[in-house]
Amino acid sequence: MTDDIVAKSDTSDASKGSQSRSPGQLAWRRFKRDRTGVISAIVVILFFVIGIAAPLIAKLYGKDPYTTYGINTPGLLGDNGYPAKPNGGIDGEFWFGLDPQLGRDVFTFLLYAIRNSLLISTAITLLVMIVGVVIGVTAGYVGGKTDWLLGRVIDILLAFPQQLFFVAFTPVVLNLFVPPNEDTPTWIVVVSLITLLVVFGWASIARLLRGQVLALREREFVEAAKVTGASPARIIFKELLPNLWTPILIQGTLLLPAMVTAEAGLAFLGVGMQDPTPDWGVMLGYAAGFYQDDFTFLLFPGITMVIFVLAFNLLGDSLRDALDPKTKR
Numbered sequence: 001m002t003d004d005i006v007a008k009s010d011t012s013d014a015s016k017g018s019q020s021r022s023p024g025q026l027a028w029r030r031f032k033r034d035r036t037g038v039i040s041a042i043v044v045i046l047f048f049v050i051g052i053a054a055p056l057i058a059k060l061y062g063k064d065p066y067t068t069y070g071i072n073t074p075g076l077l078g079d080n081g082y083p084a085k086p087n088g089g090i091d092g093e094f095w096f097g098l099d100p101q102l103g104r105d106v107f108t109f110l111l112y113a114i115r116n117s118l119l120i121s122t123a124i125t126l127l128v129m130i131v132g133v134v135i136g137v138t139a140g141y142v143g144g145k146t147d148w149l150l151g152r153v154i155d156i157l158l159a160f161p162q163q164l165f166f167v168a169f170t171p172v173v174l175n176l177f178v179p180p181n182e183d184t185p186t187w188i189v190v191v192s193l194i195t196l197l198v199v200f201g202w203a204s205i206a207r208l209l210r211g212q213v214l215a216l217r218e219r220e221f222v223e224a225a226k227v228t229g230a231s232p233a234r235i236i237f238k239e240l241l242p243n244l245w246t247p248i249l250i251q252g253t254l255l256l257p258a259m260v261t262a263e264a265g266l267a268f269l270g271v272g273m274q275d276p277t278p279d280w281g282v283m284l285g286y287a288a289g290f291y292q293d294d295f296t297f298l299l300f301p302g303i304t305m306v307i308f309v310l311a312f313n314l315l316g317d318s319l320r321d322a323l324d325p326k327t328k329r
Contacts, residue, residue: 027322027323028322030321030322031318031319031322034318034321034322036314036318037314037315037317037318037319037321037322038318039311040311040312040314040315040318041315041318043307043308043311044308044311044312044315047114047118047304047308047311048118050111050114050115051111051114051115051118051119052115054108054111054112054114054115057111058108058111058112061095061107061108063094063105063107063108064105064108065104065105065108065109065111065112065113065276065278066104066276067104067105068102068103068104069094069098069103069104069105070083070089070098070099070101070102070103070104071102071103072103073103076089076098076103077098077100077101077103080293081100081101082100082290082293082294083097083098083100083103083294085097087296088106088294088296088297090296094106094107095107096110096296096300097296097297099286099287099297100290100293100294100297101290104276106297106300109278109283110278110283110300110301110304111278112278113278113279113280113282113283113301114280114304114308115278116273116277116278116279117260117263117264117279117280117281118260120190120193120194120263120273121256121259121260121263122256123194124193124194124197124198124201124259124263125252125255125256125259127194127198128197128198128201128202128205128255128259129202129205129248129251129252129255131198131202131206132201132202132203132204132205132206132209132251133205133206133209133244133248135150135154135202135206136205136206136207136208136209136210136212136213137209137210137213137236137240137241137244138150139151139206139210139213140209140210140211140212140213140214140216140217141213141217141232141235141236141240143214147210150206150210151210153203154203154206154207154210157200157202157203158203158204158207160200162200163262163265165200166196166197166200166262166266166271167266167269167271169196170192170193170196170266170271170272171271173192173195173196174188174189174192177192184274186273186274186277189272189273189274190273193263193266193272193273197259197262197263201255201259205251205255208247208251209244209247209248212243212244212247213240213244216239216240216243216244217240221239222235222239222240225238225239246323249319249323250316250319250320250323253312253315253316253319254313254316256312257308257309257312257313257316260280260305260308260309260312261305261309263279263280263281264279264280264281264284264305265281266281267279267280267281267282267284267285268281268282268284268285268288269285270285280301280304280305283297283300283301284298284301284302284305287301287302
């Protein structure tokens with residue numbers, strides 16, 4: 001009898017303890033129990049740390065991504081332009097070997113490629129989320145003609161074959177700023193990429209949040225805020241947005257790897273970042289011409305990109321399960 005009372009008391013204390021925790025604390029507790037999510041988060045953080053610290057790592061390593069070591073130092077490249085040593089020239093001096101023809105250090109080129117790709121993709125993701133949240137919440141809350149007009153814009157953007165449009169339209173945008181016979185500065189390419197991907201990337205997030213807001217604006221707490229005379233801005237920031245953080249965070253974690261692959265794909269097709277600027281897509285595009293004779297050069301950017309995208313997708317799934325347990329499969 002005493003044991004039953006103690007057990008009930010322990011259960012009651014546990015339930016009270018769980019009820020006293022905030023939703024964020026409960027989500028964090030669920031996330032910590034997900035081993036896949038924790039490992040994925042560690043991998044993602046490691047990639048960002050490597051990208052941020054790329055200049056320091058390269059300095060300690062003693063190489064840079066632009067010097068053509070194979071051309072400057074006789075014996076590193078063979079007569080055919082490929083690394084003279086086996087496995088792409090991997091040795092104690094060049095940890096990941098040398099690239100064919102030019103003889104640049106693959107390790108430092110990959111470090112800066114990770115850095116540039118993540119910086120560009122993160123900027124695109126943040127801007128896409130901001131634009132998508134603003135337009136989606138505005139359309140859902142205001143309604144009426146504003147909702148109808150923004151809804152038609154969203155439908156048009158979602159109907160575009162985006163990849164084909166990027167391939168065809170990116171050179172046109174670049175030619176508006178730089179004549180075809182001149183080299184395009186890297187910063188113009190970056191700005192054009194970010195602009196195009198943001199303009200065509202916010203529509204799906206805006207549509208999702210619009211639907212969420214349409215359901216929330218009829219809830220009692222929103223009606224109570226209106227009765228008390230709260231302004232639309234206060235209702236949006238104090239009542240609606242706190243209830244939208246879960247879908248916003250989940251969409252952000254799923255969007256970033258998609259933007260990484262989109263940016264790399266454009267560079268691979270020759271309409272994004274261009275050699276000699278380090279980039280995941282630039283490395284894959286350059287390595288594609290030599291993979292039959294030097295597979296090692298293709299291996300490193302390919303594996304690292306797959307690991308990052310896979311880890312971030314798994315992180316997004318784990319975050320979704322932690323924030324919204326009802327969706328857990």
